Amino acid sequence: MGYDFIDIHGQPAVNTIQGRVIGLTVQELFxxxxxxxxxxxxxxxxxxxxxxxxxxINTLATTVTNAHTILALDDATRKG
Known part of the structure; x- marks a missing residue:
């Protein structure tokens, strides 16, 4: 990502180094x-x-192991 920090639910998160990192904002990435x-x-x-x-993110390149971990984490942390 750019310099905006997000939590596991994809929501903005405050971080102590925010504002000191050079990169694109989430709005710029959209x-x-x-x-x-x-x-x-x-x-x-x-x-x-x-x-x-x-x-x-439109496209994710990762390993099969990483994909399985992400999918399991998604199931375990889904809101609703």
Missing amino acids: RIPDVVAIASENTKAAATLGALRSGV
Whole structure:
């Protein structure tokens, strides 16, 4: 993502380094027609899920193991 921080539910989250990082905002990413994310670390499943839930990512490139972890985490943390 850019410099906006999001939680596991894809909602904005406040962070102490926010405002000191250079990058695109979520609003700027939404204006890009095809946003591709690459996630290779299985330890980043919650962050990847939050980014997916934000709706800003159109395409995710990851490993099968990571995809299974993200899907299981999605099932376990789904609101509703």
